[in-house]
Amino acid sequence: MAIFVRSASLIKYSDIARAVGIDPICKVREAGLDPVCLSAPDLRIPEAGLASVFQESVRSTELRSLGVRIGEAWRLSDFGAVSLYLQHQPTLRHVLAEVERYRHMLSDSVSIRVADFGEVSLVHVVLVTGRPDPGRDIVELTVGAVFNLIRGILGAQWKARGVYFAHAAPESMRFHRPFLGPNVEFDSEFDAIALTREELDRPNPLGDAALARYAKELLDLRLPSRPASITDEVRRAIHILLPQGQGAIERVGQRLGFAPRTLQRQLEQAGQSFSALVNEVRGELAMRYLGNRHHTVSDIANLVGFSEVSAFSRWFSGEFGKPPTRWRSDYFADVARDDVNEAH
Template identity: 65%
Template structure:
């Protein structure tokens, strides 16, 4: 079953693409999408096709450095209303914490790909953004767009000029950072251990002056009346949870099942009824994350081994060799060589 997302990001893409010298209609057609996606934000499109639009845009040769800012520019243009039918419910939540908690139950209205997890440590909160895609690396533009959309929600709740403590990206920095610094702020860390936003823990519970409990209840009633298209995929829910929790040392079945509101035994049973195994899903996500981390030169093989839950680098190397037919160091060298050659 394909991973689907709303086409709202493409309605933003249209004007921004023209600004940097890209023909948006041609890009969509090359990606196999109907140009109506540029003006219809509530269509459900394959996430892979959205990624293909960015690939075509980057390959167009029209302002390549500017094309590399497309994700950040779309995030900058994002508004609360771009969350579609969910926006009224989010707008009237009493705090940012409550708004973030409302996303997961209605995530199917936004994206099959995205999950947001709040991690709190002392006086700091980190909003971890994870994307489950059919590709090992979702691509920097998709990541920056998604983190940008989350930041737009943060600013809708905390004020348009709100500056987070830091914004983190696992991918390497682009050639130019003017757009990124203008939107995300000066404190951007690339080559990080996660994608997401760091803020003061107290900001999660700062009162939203626009909150209206009656409008929130009305919005929720309307959302609950809307039909849900397609079946809920438990395996995809597990994949998203593993993506978020594995790099934080919590990829075992207990924390994953807790995030999904199930007991470990129930989760195992329901997966087996669908022909899936938890260990296979962990291995799948681990392989995807391994390739993504190895493609970033700042991350050592030892650090990657630890983040993926291996007791020592040698165990990671044996597992990787069995999965990919070569040790992680050799795979990484070949990856960097392809990058230098432009392939």
């Protein structure tokens, strides 16, 4: 599936790159993108192209932690046409729900899910990229942008209960802790931001129902909804629900507002099947988790919907031609080899 994102992050990337002597125009062209995206924030560009720009740029040691640095520079206004509408929502919970509702204007790649656990809530940030590894910088940029969105609503004094990343910790926390606070954890099971439930439901002092309605009217007039295909919506829902043990068609249908038979029929009309989509997403997630040393193969089997490791190993071998343990060892050998080549 084609996944597109707004070009706004490349404008901030451009400022950081130039500050360390990197030509952003050159990097953008190398990724097959039009340099105009360095000055126009609302262009839709391929997510893979953005990832390529970041990947090639961070080969320079001066641009380590590029993603979190862009996230730190993100402001509420950087959400573009939806910014005014978000600013006047009654609570942060409403803000996050509207980000999800209008994600077709922001990013095909990002989904936000809020989960309450007593007095604490987790804002999960889920990336659907079509690549086994979204990349550290893409993840940290997205989490950082959501973090600053929360701060924009709750105020500059707000501090997160915790910020969690599924990838491994960087060599230096020089940019992470001053921005995200002291409670940053890596090798987590998810990418998320923790805050109190009271903060999530606290009345927004900037909220104005009349202005929100006005902003929505302008928003819908200027940028009419471009609904995603049923295939893309189901694929996104599976990405979110499968690691929670809720990847059955009944739960996916419930999330999307369809009865299971109706959902299956719509997929068939689109030339797809639910089982094929589950298998596709399962493969993407399995490779993503295997690239994280924190997860055991047993953990991964459970996260992608297998109750037995042996069943997971048979399925993985059939899909990728080697058992998961072999795939993991080959993957980290390739990573080590790339690191040696970069060092020279």
